[in-house]
Amino acid sequence: MSDENNDQDQQALADEWAAALEEQVGGAGGTEAISDDGARSVDLDELKDESVVVGDPKLDVILDVPVRMTMEVGGTEIPIRNLLQLNQGSVIELDRVAGEPLDVKINGTLIAHGEVVVVNDRYGIRLTDVISPQERIRRLK
Template structure:
């Protein structure tokens, strides 16, 4: 067998051998700066357009002491802070994006939007 290493061929470093190729810190910082803008830059939304988000509809809120929360049982009524004819809030991760009225679509609840937060305001909330 030939124990000599052919130095003309590139060698792959073995993990844990201490010979792994290091990437200069400046190169990593440059990659990071492309992925996340530094305060004043624009967000590249193309990378986010196919990301799935969970929407929720909020019909109202209520505050009560923990002792009342513990006392809740089947048949209890919790009063909410919203009038019956007010539109409901459409939320994404706790952020209001629209308001709407309840509708039924193929036997399931839906929301007909009556007031939408402008696209520029929605983008501001993403930052």
């Protein structure tokens, strides 16, 4: 019985996320809309498909390999002396301005930028800019 309730809770959560994402896109079946911040939503048909073909037998081997995804709000460098003086309530200034996009990294490699969203008291991230595979390879060199 608890598995059934858990499945229903998971489905309800998935439905809420889907509704929130649909609401952000405009919900009108892909019609173009311009938001207050100047972002333009477009039909998916207008986007160029640069994705990797999932059915490629060479890639099937690695598709289930887990990777570490992190969202970086910002960073700073402080001397160990200051680090040892930190306690509850301490404030650390980061190198990012409020409202600046977060870095989305996979195994330490920048793959996208995004912004924090909250749906049903859970944090998520909306990708605002995805680094192309060619650019990611160029940055590795």
